[in-house]
Amino acid sequence: MDYTATQSGFxxxxxxxxxxxxxxxxxxxxxxxxxxxxxxxxxxxxxGYSNQPAGPQAAGFPAQSILSDPMSNLAMAYGSSLASQGxxxxxxxxxxxxPISKLKYYFAVDTLYVGKKLGLLVFPYMHENWEVCYxxxxxxxxxxxxxxxDLYIPAMGFITYVLVAGLALGTQNKFSPELLGxxxxxALVWLIMEVLAVLLxxxxxxxxxxxxxxxLLAFSGYKYVGMIIGVVAGLLFGRLAYYLSLLWxxxxxxxxxxxxxxxxxxxxxxxxGRLVRGTRNQLRMYLTMSIAAAxxxxxxxxxxxxxx
Amino acid sequence: VGLRAEExxxxxxxxxxxxxxxxxxxxxxxxxxxxxxxxxxxxWGVDQGVGGFGDDPGVKAQILNLIRSVRTVMRVxxxxxxxxxxxxxxxxG
Numbered sequence: 065m066d067y068t069a070t071q072s073g074f075x076x077x078x079x080x081x082x083x084x085x086x087x088x089x090x091x092x093x094x095x096x097x098x099x100x101x102x103x104x105x106x107x108x109x110x111x112g113y114s115n116q117p118a119g120p121q122a123a124g125f126p127a128q129s130i131l132s133d134p135m136s137n138l139a140m141a142y143g144s145s146l147a148s149q150g151x152x153x154x155x156x157x158x159x160x161x162x163p164i165s166k167l168k169y170y171f172a173v174d175t176l177y178v179g180k181k182l183g184l185l186v187f188p189y190m191h192e193n194w195e196v197c198y199x200x201x202x203x204x205x206x207x208x209x210x211x212x213x214d215l216y217i218p219a220m221g222f223i224t225y226v227l228v229a230g231l232a233l234g235t236q237n238k239f240s241p242e243l244l245g246x247x248x249x250x251a252l253v254w255l256i257m258e259v260l261a262v263l264l265x266x267x268x269x270x271x272x273x274x275x276x277x278x279x280l281l282a283f284s285g286y287k288y289v290g291m292i293i294g295v296v297a298g299l300l301f302g303r304l305a306y307y308l309s310l311l312w313x314x315x316x317x318x319x320x321x322x323x324x325x326x327x328x329x330x331x332x333x334x335x336x337g338r339l340v341r342g343t344r345n346q347l348r349m350y351l352t353m354s355i356a357a358a359x360x361x362x363x364x365x366x367x368x369x370x371x372x
Numbered sequence: 373v374g375l376r377a378e379e380x381x382x383x384x385x386x387x388x389x390x391x392x393x394x395x396x397x398x399x400x401x402x403x404x405x406x407x408x409x410x411x412x413x414x415x416w417g418v419d420q421g422v423g424g425f426g427d428d429p430g431v432k433a434q435i436l437n438l439i440r441s442v443r444t445v446m447r448v449x450x451x452x453x454x455x456x457x458x459x460x461x462x463x464x465g
Contacts, residue, residue, distance in 0.1 A: 246387075253386035268434045347431070 099172055170215035170278060172205040180210045181217060185289050186313065188320040194327055211324070215278065218285020225251060225288045225366075228295050232370035235299060251366060258284050258362065262355055266329075269347050273328050283321065287359045290317050291367050298371040306371045314360035321356035396453060402442045403450055411439070 158164060184191055197209045206214040226248045233239045233247075259280050266273065290313030298306025329352050330345075411417050418440055 249387045253388060253391045256391060267438070268431050270434060 099168075166276075166278065167215070169203075169205060170213070170282065172207055173214050173216045174207045177207050177210060177214070178217060181214070182289060184210065185217075185286055185320060186293070186316050188316055188323065191323075194323050196327075213279050213282035215282050215285070218282055218288060221285060221288030221292060222248075222251065222255075224292050225295075228292055228299075229367075229370055232295055232299055236372055254362060254366065255281075255284055258358065265351055265354075269344075269351055271329050271348060271351070275328050283324070284359075286320070287317055287363050290314065291363050294363070295367050295370055303371055310363065310367070314363055317359045317363070318356050321359055322352060325352045325355060396450075396457065399442065399446055399450060400454070402439055403446055405439060405443070407443075 155164075194211055196211045197204045203209075203212055206212040206216075226244060229247045230239060230244045233243055259277065262280050262284070263277065266275070290310070293313050294306055294310035297309035330348050405411055407417065416436055416439070418436070
């Protein structure tokens, strides 16, 4: 009903601080929609409803006897207005703590993007152009650009990792349901610590980058793909297959991270063209290398106890 | 056979609670550093942090800035959080 109005209200409120936005307009006419509008028939019936207040009775609802009572009509209208008010309040307050509209950007993926990204994570050697496409100063949604980070793959990878870990522990006769929770919270804690460490080191080296915290979370979550491949190979074909596939995925993730982060962390120095002092440039290079090198270490650390 | 299953996984397992504990302990450690008695003596005082102007503060200046801001901002919340955790530990062990 008022959904589009609320959306544009959000958009205007966020445009004022002039921050870099990720919530491109949902109803953009130039095809920059985050999500496809699948509400065709429903939208038609909704506009029909708002245009004709006497609609329900004219549409011939089966429970006409309830709706024809004016008191229940009033109660229904009051209840629905209360519900929409409550929802607006919750949305407004929740958006202050968890940037939900920004999160939506990271889940705007489709199957083609996921397939290409997974292929890129395992075999990044043939890909040439690692730049993220921008559209009027906002990054394009992941479904249109294979280089953009997303949160769908890391989230699914994390959950799959927990399940595969349970499976692997089961083959060693060590499984119990509590272990799933232990594995999940342990991996989550390592992830949080890694993101905090990267944030701290980015702050110390004063890199002027447009990497947000959620971007770093996404990059740190890409290693779960390699871990899952290693563990599954180890379960199917034995320890040698585990080590080989883990080695391949470690090198692939290392190259992927370096090529992606190089553009984000070192781009300022390279793009400005002027001579930057050697130590700072070197520091940034070391930072990129260490972030990329931390990924294989974590991949091994979190999976070696699953394959015995 | 060695450890049981839960112990073996739990030996490297962290929980979110241990993360909170780590955060509290680290913040306490940073907040305890005394300005006059310690930081100035080793050349990490507030006046030694702000070097030249311009867009390159350097790693040392950033660290000193971080320490100073943690000590200023987190003093009161740390009192509250520490008191709460002391009470909780006394009650629930």
